[in-house]
Amino acid sequence: QSALTQPPSVSGSPGQSVTISCTGTSSDVGSYKRVSWYQQSPGTAPKLIIYEVSNRPSGVPDRFSGSKSGNTASLTISGLQAEDEADYYCSSYTSSSTLFGGGTKLTVL
Amino acid sequence: EVQLVESGGGLVQPGGSLRLSCAASGFIFRDYWMQWVRQAPGKGLEWVSRIHGDGSGISYADSVKGRFTISRDNNAKDTLFLEMNSLRADDTAVYYCARRYYGSGSFYMDYWGQGTLVTVSS
Numbered sequence: 001q002s003a004l005t006q007p008p009s010v011s012g013s014p015g016q017s018v019t020i021s022c023t024g025t026s027s028d029v030g031s032y033k034r035v036s037w038y039q040q041s042p043g044t045a046p047k048l049i050i051y052e053v054s055n056r057p058s059g060v061p062d063r064f065s066g067s068k069s070g071n072t073a074s075l076t077i078s079g080l081q082a083e084d085e086a087d088y089y090c091s092s093y094t095s096s097s098t099l100f101g102g103g104t105k106l107t108v109l
Numbered sequence: 110e111v112q113l114v115e116s117g118g119g120l121v122q123p124g125g126s127l128r129l130s131c132a133a134s135g136f137i138f139r140d141y142w143m144q145w146v147r148q149a150p151g152k153g154l155e156w157v158s159r160i161h162g163d164g165s166g167i168s169y170a171d172s173v174k175g176r177f178t179i180s181r182d183n184n185a186k187d188t189l190f191l192e193m194n195s196l197r198a199d200d201t202a203v204y205y206c207a208r209r210y211y212g213s214g215s216f217y218m219d220y221w222g223q224g225t226l227v228t229v230s231s
Contacts, residue, residue, distance in 0.1 A: 032215060033214055034216075036217035038154070038218070040154075045221040045224055051217040087153075089153065089154050093216060099156065100146075100154040100155065102153045
C-alpha cells in the first residue's frame with residue numbers, strides 16, 4: 001500500500017501555468033484510467049477536480065487539465081488565480097486498496 | 110442533492126473505542142461503494158477502508174487492519190459506519206466518508222462529507 005509520489009510544493013505567479021506530477025506503478029496509476037485529482041483548501045473537505053485521468057466534473061474551470069504517461073499522471077493548472085492556492089492530491093487504486101499521493105501545496109505568488 | 114454527514118467523533122483515550130457514522134442522502138445508497146479517508150493534523154489524505162454497495166468487497170489499510178471495522182445499513186438508515194477499536198495516538202485525524210463512483214471504467218470519489226474529528230489522547 002505505498003503512497004503515490006507527488007512534489008511537496010509548487011508555486012507560480014498569477015496567469016502562469018504549473019504542473020503537478022503523480023508517480024505510481026503499472027498496477028495503479030499506469031492502469032487504464034485509474035487517476036483522479038482532488039483540491040483541498042484549509043479547513044474544508046477535498047473536492048474532486050479531475051477524474052479518469054483527464055475529465056473535469058461540471059463546474060470545474062477548464063484551466064484545470066489532467067494527463068498521463070506510463071506510470072506518471074500530471075495535473076496542469078493554467079492561468080493561475082489566487083483562488084487556486086490549495087493542496088492538491090492525486091489518487092488511484094488497486095483491487096485491494098485506494099492510494100493517495102502525499103499532497104502538493106500550490107502557492108500563488 | 111447528494112449529502113454525506115459524518116458524526117461520532119470526539120476525544121477518546123488510547124486503547125479506547127469509537128463508532129463513526131456517515132448519513133447519506135440524495136442518492137440510492139445501496140448502489141454505491143463507500144470509503145473512509147482520514148487526515149491527521151497538518152498531514153495528507155490517508156485511505157482507511159472501503160465497502161461495496163451490498164456490504165461485500167471490504168478492504169482496509171494495513172495501519173487499521175484488525176482494529177477497525179467498516180459496515181453499512183442499506184435499509185431505512187442509509188448509513189455508513191466505522192467501528193474503531195484499540196485506538197492509538199496516531200489515529201488522531203479528521204475522518205471523511207466519501208462516495209466511490211464508478212464512471213466509464215474506473216472509480217473515483219465524487220462526493221465527500223465535511224469530516225468528523227477523532228482525537229486519541231489521555
